[in-house]
Amino acid sequence: MTTFKLIAxxxxxxxxxxxxxxxxxxxxxxxxxxxxxxxxxxxxRINFYxxxxxxxxxxxxxxxxxxxxxxxxxxxxxxxxxxxSSSSELKNKVxxxxxxxxxxxxxxxxxxxxxxxxxxxxxxxxxxxxxxKTIRDTSITNNLHALAAYCDxxxxxxxxxxxxxATYEQPAHNGKPASRMNGDSLVIGLANVLPKATxxxxxxxxxxxxxxxxxxxxxxxxxxxxxxxxxxVYKPVWEHMGIWHSYSTETKTFTTENxxxxxxxxxxxxxxxxxxxxDKYKKRQDRNLKKLKPGxxxx
Numbered sequence: 001m002t003t004f005k006l007i008a009x010x011x012x013x014x015x016x017x018x019x020x021x022x023x024x025x026x027x028x029x030x031x032x033x034x035x036x037x038x039x040x041x042x043x044x045r046i047n048f049y050x051x052x053x054x055x056x057x058x059x060x061x062x063x064x065x066x067x068x069x070x071x072x073x074x075x076x077x078x079x080x081x082x083x084x085s086s087s088s089e090l091k092n093k094v095x096x097x098x099x100x101x102x103x104x105x106x107x108x109x110x111x112x113x114x115x116x117x118x119x120x121x122x123x124x125x126x127x128x129x130x131x132x133k134t135i136r137d138t139s140i141t142n143n144l145h146a147l148a149a150y151c152d153x154x155x156x157x158x159x160x161x162x163x164x165x166a167t168y169e170q171p172a173h174n175g176k177p178a179s180r181m182n183g184d185s186l187v188i189g190l191a192n193v194l195p196k197a198t199x200x201x202x203x204x205x206x207x208x209x210x211x212x213x214x215x216x217x218x219x220x221x222x223x224x225x226x227x228x229x230x231x232x233v234y235k236p237v238w239e240h241m242g243i244w245h246s247y248s249t250e251t252k253t254f255t256t257e258n259x260x261x262x263x264x265x266x267x268x269x270x271x272x273x274x275x276x277x278x279d280k281y282k283k284r285q286d287r288n289l290k291k292l293k294p295g296x297x298x299x
Contacts, residue, residue, distance in 0.1 A: 045106030045154070046080055047266035048094055052112060052126060053085040077101065079266040086126040087143035098150050105147065105155045105197070107268040111208075114162035116234070117299035119170050121183030121201065123161040132182040135189030144193050151197035153250055156268040158200040158260060159187065160220075165201020165245045168236040174299070184245065184254055191247045198248040200260060200268065203240035215263040218242070221275040223288065230288065231297035238289050242275025 080097050084090035098105070112123035122131035134140045151157070159165060166181035187201040209219040221242040223229065229237075242259040258274040276282050 044101065044103045046078060046097055046101065046103045047107040047109075047268075048080050048082055048097075048105065049109050049262075049266050050082045050084060050090060050094075050111060050125070052124065053083050078106075084125060087128050090125055091143040091146050094147060095150070103150075104152060105150045105157075107262075107266060108147075108155070108157045108197075109160050109262065109266070109268060110158065112159070112161040112164075114164055114206075116163060116170065116237070119176070119179035119181070121159075121161075121163050121166050121181045121186045123159045123164055123186075130186070130190070132185035132189065135186055135193065141193045144190075148194050148196075151194050153196050153198075153248075155194075155197040156200065157190065157194055157197050158268050159190065159202075160206050162205045163203070163237065164206070166203045166236075166240070167245070168203065168240065171233055171235065173231075173233045173294075173297075184247075187245060187247045188254065191249050195249045198246050200244050200246050200257065202260070203243040203245070204237055205241065213262050213264050213266065215261045215267075215269045215271075217261060218259060218271075218275050218278070218281070220261055221259045222281075223284075228297040230292055232292040232294050233297055233299065235289070235292055238285060238292070241285060242281070244270075 080094075082090060082093050084093060094105075094108075097103075110123050110125070112125070114122060118131075120131050120133070122129050124130070128140065130141070130144075138145070163181055164183055165187050166183035169178045169180050172178040183201050183203070187199050191197070191199040204221070205223055207220055207222045207224070209217075209222065211217040211219040223238065223241060244257040244260050245254060246257050247254045258271045261269045261271055263269055276285060
């Protein structure tokens with residue numbers, strides 16, 4: 001991580017305001033629906049931002065946790081940051097907060113790393129990996145399933161890992177065959193673990209830029225700057241930045257969504273306009289697609 005990025009992260013941690021970005025709507029009816037849902041779900045609900053316990057020298061993860069806790073510090077009745085090293089620890093901490101306040105889950109965001117090199121979508125809690133390969137195994141998902149009793153049709157759960165809802169094929173590379181990411185199976189599988197809740201997963205990268213807890217920013221969308229992400233194997237990710245999907249067992253419909261953001265209360269918010277619909281972001285995408293080269297990533 002560059003010094004500039006570290007300074008920006010630290011500055012955002014202690015900033016009480018975030019620069020808002022225009023959010024012109026091309027879907028007025030969707031904005032109304034989101035507003036209505038937020039109002040309906042505001043009573044006795046807690047929003048959770050879940051982060052994996054960082055390794056000793058993982059400065060970046062520690063800064064993300066500090067920033068999230070800073071945001072939640074004045075909203076303790078509504079917004080909780082959970083640091084967990086296992087799904088069991090996660091379950092116990094979340095249920096403890098909910099039972100103390102006789103509350104339901106409003107929003108639950110899993111801040112996790114996706115591993116593109118695996119060739120499939122996933123998110124991780126501690127050493128436990130959840131993917132299309134494991135999400136139907138009740139012995140693996142039993143701790144997550146325990147949270148189902150605290151979810152209803154107003155609960156939102158986001159797989160906040162890169163490629164968590166990816167439906168494309170990772171191209172063949174370095175002697176490896178093409179492989180389907182199966183993010184739709186992961187999203188649908190998690191919905192079966194947490195019936196009634198709406199589950200979200202993205203096709204692209206999930207960023208943690210300054211301003212992630214401001215609903216009018218696109219701080220969760222975009223692209224990493226490291227050279228390896230300019231490898232042509234990442235072309236499908238570049239083409240799908242900011243695109244999310246959702247699924248609920250109530251509707252049984254896998255739906256493409258606009259880009260997500262988080263509010264200052266940790267509420268998952270579907271924006272009125274998707275990331276690539278913004279002209280300046282579309283131009284950045286086009287420039288980077290033209291620069292993709294082989295052999296930059298070691299995956």
